[in-house]
Amino acid sequence: MTDQLLEIDDLRVTFATRGFRARPKEVLHGVSLRIAPGETLGVVGESGSGKTTIGRAVLGLVPTSGGSIRFDGRDITGLGDRQRRELARDIQVVFQDPYTSLNPSMTIGDILSEPLVARGATGKDARARIRALLDQVGLPTDAVERLPREFSGGQRQRVAIARALAPAPRLIVCDEPVSALDLTTQARVLDLLIDIQDRTGVAYLFVSHDLTVIRHISHRVAVVYNGDIVETGETAHVTSDPEHPYTQRLLLAAPVADPADQERRRAERLRLAQQHHEQDVPAGAL
Amino acid sequence: MEQLVTDSALRSSTRRSPLRRLLRDPQAIITAILVLAFIALGLLAPLISPHDPNGVSLQEANAAVGTRGYFLGADQSGRDILSRLLASAGTSIVSGAIGAGVALVIGVTAGLVGGYFGRRISAVAEWIFNLVMTFPGVLVLIVLYPITKGDYRVTMLIFGVMLSPNIFRIVKNLVVSVKQELYVDAARVSGLSNARILGRHVLVVVRGPVIIATAFLVSASVGIQSGLAFLGIGSNQVPSFGAMIGDGFANLYRAPLQFVWPSLALGILTASLVLFGNALRDALEGARPRPVRDPRAEQAAAAPVAGGMALRGAEPLLVIEHLAVAYRSPSGEPTEVVSDVSFVLESGVTMGLVGESGSGKTQTAFAILGVLPPEGAVVRGSIRLNGVELVRRSERELRTVRGREIAYIPQEPMSNLDPSFTVGSQLVEGVRATTSMSRREARAAVLALLERVGIRDTERVFSSYPHQISGGMAQRVLIAGAVASRPRLLIADEPTTALDVTVQAEILDLLRDLQAEMGMAVLFVTHNFGVVADICERVVVMRSGRVIESSAVRDMFEVPQEAYTRQLLDAILDDAVVRPPLRATSGAIR
Numbered sequence: 010m011t012d013q014l015l016e017i018d019d020l021r022v023t024f025a026t027r028g029f030r031a032r033p034k035e036v037l038h039g040v041s042l043r044i045a046p047g048e049t050l051g052v053v054g055e056s057g058s059g060k061t062t063i064g065r066a067v068l069g070l071v072p073t074s075g076g077s078i079r080f081d082g083r084d085i086t087g088l089g090d091r092q093r094r095e096l097a098r099d100i101q102v103v104f105q106d107p108y109t110s111l112n113p114s115m116t117i118g119d120i121l122s123e124p125l126v127a128r129g130a131t132g133k134d135a136r137a138r139i140r141a142l143l144d145q146v147g148l149p150t151d152a153v154e155r156l157p158r159e160f161s162g163g164q165r166q167r168v169a170i171a172r173a174l175a176p177a178p179r180l181i182v183c184d185e186p187v188s189a190l191d192l193t194t195q196a197r198v199l200d201l202l203i204d205i206q207d208r209t210g211v212a213y214l215f216v217s218h219d220l221t222v223i224r225h226i227s228h229r230v231a232v233v234y235n236g237d238i239v240e241t242g243e244t245a246h247v248t249s250d251p252e253h254p255y256t257q258r259l260l261l262a263a264p265v266a267d268p269a270d271q272e273r274r275r276a277e278r279l280r281l282a283q284q285h286h287e288q289d290v291p292a293g294a295l
Numbered sequence: 296m297e298q299l300v301t302d303s304a305l306r307s308s309t310r311r312s313p314l315r316r317l318l319r320d321p322q323a324i325i326t327a328i329l330v331l332a333f334i335a336l337g338l339l340a341p342l343i344s345p346h347d348p349n350g351v352s353l354q355e356a357n358a359a360v361g362t363r364g365y366f367l368g369a370d371q372s373g374r375d376i377l378s379r380l381l382a383s384a385g386t387s388i389v390s391g392a393i394g395a396g397v398a399l400v401i402g403v404t405a406g407l408v409g410g411y412f413g414r415r416i417s418a419v420a421e422w423i424f425n426l427v428m429t430f431p432g433v434l435v436l437i438v439l440y441p442i443t444k445g446d447y448r449v450t451m452l453i454f455g456v457m458l459s460p461n462i463f464r465i466v467k468n469l470v471v472s473v474k475q476e477l478y479v480d481a482a483r484v485s486g487l488s489n490a491r492i493l494g495r496h497v498l499v500v501v502r503g504p505v506i507i508a509t510a511f512l513v514s515a516s517v518g519i520q521s522g523l524a525f526l527g528i529g530s531n532q533v534p535s536f537g538a539m540i541g542d543g544f545a546n547l548y549r550a551p552l553q554f555v556w557p558s559l560a561l562g563i564l565t566a567s568l569v570l571f572g573n574a575l576r577d578a579l580e581g582a583r584p585r586p587v588r589d590p591r592a593e594q595a596a597a598a599p600v601a602g603g604m605a606l607r608g609a610e611p612l613l614v615i616e617h618l619a620v621a622y623r624s625p626s627g628e629p630t631e632v633v634s635d636v637s638f639v640l641e642s643g644v645t646m647g648l649v650g651e652s653g654s655g656k657t658q659t660a661f662a663i664l665g666v667l668p669p670e671g672a673v674v675r676g677s678i679r680l681n682g683v684e685l686v687r688r689s690e691r692e693l694r695t696v697r698g699r700e701i702a703y704i705p706q707e708p709m710s711n712l713d714p715s716f717t718v719g720s721q722l723v724e725g726v727r728a729t730t731s732m733s734r735r736e737a738r739a740a741v742l743a744l745l746e747r748v749g750i751r752d753t754e755r756v757f758s759s760y761p762h763q764i765s766g767g768m769a770q771r772v773l774i775a776g777a778v779a780s781r782p783r784l785l786i787a788d789e790p791t792t793a794l795d796v797t798v799q800a801e802i803l804d805l806l807r808d809l810q811a812e813m814g815m816a817v818l819f820v821t822h823n824f825g826v827v828a829d830i831c832e833r834v835v836v837m838r839s840g841r842v843i844e845s846s847a848v849r850d851m852f853e854v855p856q857e858a859y860t861r862q863l864l865d866a867i868l869d870d871a872v873v874r875p876p877l878r879a880t881s882g883a884i885r
Contacts, residue, residue: 048877055795056766068484090489097486110477114499123495124485162652172485191651192822193866203874218795221868228877243876262800264825266867268849271828278800 014081014212015044015067015180021075022062036062038236039076042214046179049206049213051227051244053220053259059236060216064182067214068102069093080180097124101173105185107165111157117143117168118153124175142171146201163194167201174205183215187222199225220263224248232256254285313503316578323574329567337385346375348382348534357550370539370553371546380560382534387517387564390451390535394516395509397455402462403505407493409463410470417467424460432457433519437528445530447520454519458512465508466501473500503579510572514565521561536561610682612816613640613663613784618676619840620658620667631674632658634840640833642783645810645817647827647848650837651863656820659837660786662686663818664703665693680784698729702777706789708769712761719757722776729780744775749805767798771805778809785810788820803830824867828852836860 022037036059044050054060065071067078073086085096104110111120121142125135140150146167157165166186173181183202187195203226206213217223223230224244231241232253240253251257261278265271317323336343345364346352351372355362358369367376409420435457436443436450443449473479473496482492523529524537531538536557543554620633633655640646650656661667663678665685678685680700685693697703705711713721722741726732732740738757745753748771756764756772764772770790777785787806791799807830810817819831827834827848834851836844836859844857855861 045877049874055797068480070480070483094486094488097484100484102481102484104477104481106477110481112476112478112482112496112499115495123482123487127485127487127491169481172481176486192824192863193651196866196868199868220796224873225868226874228874245873245875248873258797262796264800264803264823264829266824266828266852266864268828268852271825275800275804275829279804 012045013043014046014048015042015214016079017042017063017067017076018079019076020063020066020073020078022059022066022071023074024071035074036236037066040233040236040238041076042231042238042241044180044212044214047206047210047212048229049215049227051223051230052214052216052233053218053223053230054233055218055259058233060218060233061184063233064102064184064214064216067180068100068182069096098128098176099179100182101176101178101180102182102184103166103169103173103186105188107162107169107189108157110169111165113157115156116153117148117155117157117160120157120168121153121172121175124172128176138175139171142174145174145205146171161194162190163198166190166194166198170198170201170205174209174211177209178211180212180214183213185217186215188217188219195222202226220248220260232259257281258285313578317574320574320578322570323578326567326571326574329563330571333384333564333567334388336381337388340378340381340385344375344378344381346378348374348378349532350374350378357546357553360552367556368550368552370542371550372542376539376553376556379534379539380536380556383536383539383557384560384564386447386533386535387520387561390447390520391513391516391568393448393451394455394458394519395512397452398458398462398512399505399509401456401459403466403501405459406463406466406501407470407497410467411474411489411493411497420463420467424463427457428460430457433522436519436523437526440528445528447524447529447533447535450523450529451516451520454516458515461512462505462508465504469501469504470497473497507572507576507579510568510575514568514572517561517568518565536564610679611639612642612681613818614677614679614682615639615659615663616677616679618659618662618678619674620655620662620671621674622671629674632671632840633662636676636837636840636842638835638842638845640784640816640818642816643810643814644833645807645819645831647831647834648818648820648837649822649824649827649834649863651822653839654837655840656837657788658840660788660818660820664697664701664786665690666697698725698782699780700782701784701786702780702782704770704773704777704785704787704790706792708766708773708793709761711773712769714761717758717760718764718772722757722772722779725776726779740779741775744779745772748772748775748778748809749801750775767794767802770794770798770802774802774805774809778813778815781813781815783815785815785817786820787817789822790819791826792821792823799826806830824852824864836863 018041019039020037020041021035021039023033023035025033040059040063042050042063052060052063062071066073069085069088076086077084078086080096080100088096118139121139122135125138126132130138139153143150143152148164148167148171152160152168157168160168186202187198190198199222202213205211213226215223215226227244229242230244230247231238232247232255233239234255240247240251240256247256248260251260258278258281261274261281265274345366351374352369353373355365355369356373357371358365358373360366360368362368365375365377367380369375370379405420405424409417432454436454439453443453479492479496482496521535521537521540524535525541527541529538539557540554540561543557547554616637618633618636619631621629621631623629636655636659648656648659658667658671662673663685665688667673673686676686680696685696712718719738719741722744723734723737726737726740727734730737742753742757745756750756750768750771756768761769790806791802794802803826806817819826821827831848834846834848835842836851836857838859844851844855844860846856851860852864855864
């Protein structure tokens, strides 16, 4: 399995809970995932399922309490600050909210040059690289002088993508990158991500609650439910012929933009819910 | 679609820089000049003083004001009062600088470290600063006299330590909040060192409040130094306002003016510092936007709306004609967010109001509810419910309609429940506001409603606080509250956007059932065409404050009339397109 870029094995994450001697809460109970170079793994689940935590653990933003995360064959759990900073060259992130992930008081140029300069690039090199990055994400070059608030949500997300691309990483963790965007913008940003992947061979760990988005961008899909991976496999298989009852319900719950089709799906969903209820399958949302 | 925000919108969103705002504030200018004058005089005192401030000349003891060479006279020891005042200004400035400086260095450093790094460091820092805060400042300074040997600079150094918890608190709280910002996480992932993140991202946020607090700290240090000197603690070789006031006080009956000069100087200095601090706060934190009415709105209010007030027979439930909503931007120019919206909603029909963000769909809903914020107003057009005009009605008249005939479900269920009251008490309060039920009847009604909206354990939810229930549960609770009065029109503003899809499906089922049961009309504001297909019969598509298309849902999906609608529908990710596994496409990579 050495041809894998990212190997997560039996990952556990616990959060301390408030209160004196309160018992810590485990939010991931042994998650295992694989991502090959140039591949997109879609991680889908509902809020509180732990899908975002997987991404944050890979980024080193939350401490792990068990298991291992190996990047390019090397264990990256519990790295020191310095080694973690070196890893920034290879692992990057695009967050969900383009409004809070960019510092409102810095210009786009400063935001993009920050990681480059921190890594010792000269001002001139950094400027050239920024021009290339802006071009790559389809933003005008004069964006450099502007502040984030002068851009729409979709454009800000393009800036965030450019920032992630700056060190030419091999893996980008995308945490719901299109959820806060309008429909038309959503499609464009997804196409941009796919286009960048085709050109640079970067791999994505793509976290989303939206199965339609996941179908669009993922080569493979992992379904997270209550801190466990309940189903994983090729996108076409998982999203059209799911085996786990939760995935089945998730699939039918997303409304489609076709009244007749949606009516049929609604009836099917209610039938399935009834069936699960009778069989006492614990996959309800309530 | 993704154009840069237009220049005019940009200009209106650009706030004037704090410095320029400060320069336009007379209070700031006057107090700043006074403070600067004190600093200049204090620093130049050794050069411009006519006499040695400690030079005793017994012939001149208690010399009157205007005595030759002694402009403000001399004190009972024959020391020149003007020279002593100038030297005292210097003492005060140095005291303020040392006290505030020490407090800043300790407070900001500890605040940054305590706020940014782990919980343990933060707890230790918090504990130490709490301990420091419990010491009574002036008493400690008096007790420590043997150590300070009366040197006011050492005393102020210690006082700075006593002041530092104030700064620590401010900085730490700001850092804790900015640390949760995604851009700080993004900086960490970018490979920035902690020192760099603190310097570039965190310190910027902390800067303003700390500058403001500093003005007050300087004033506190000056006050304390004077107070100690007045009590006679400290070297009598150091001229200071406090010592001068003390001397003048002792000599009050013989030469009352000797008491007046230092008191006046000290009063002006501390007042200037505090008032300058206030002006700084206004400039840096920005005064609240004033709720200015649009002049056009007032004109419109004065003009009678054609036929709007009269009751009309046999009109559809909700009629909106040429509605326009404008907001006053910070620069004063009104911007129209809704320009021309007309549609009709029949009783018992669910209508989707769709559009992208900024299309004006939520503003239209707010206008119908009459809950536009103070900066916004309906500037044209008419909204009629059952033939009754709702535009430009008083808050009191609207209240009889809102909650009874029109109900509302918000997008964020959690932020619409008060965290300090139980779910049940909030619902009971709502029911009793619109009906004449007793508390017990209302409670029974609420429990029945909770059951109706699909909550199984009604008693538990009734007595829960909002944070104890899930988002989906909270939305059910709000729906229960909305339909309690059996409204004729329910306005739902993206009610499922914040929910998981499985919960969304259940909430949509619930709304569909309730609508059929109660025969109410539902105006469903959403950007999700799947939701429209699921629940709506009619749909209105909006763009830039205008209605683009209004039709039956099936017609819109099958034969969209307008190019924009088609464009929106085309943007929906096609469910048929599934990305194949990597192996199949690996040839395309690299």
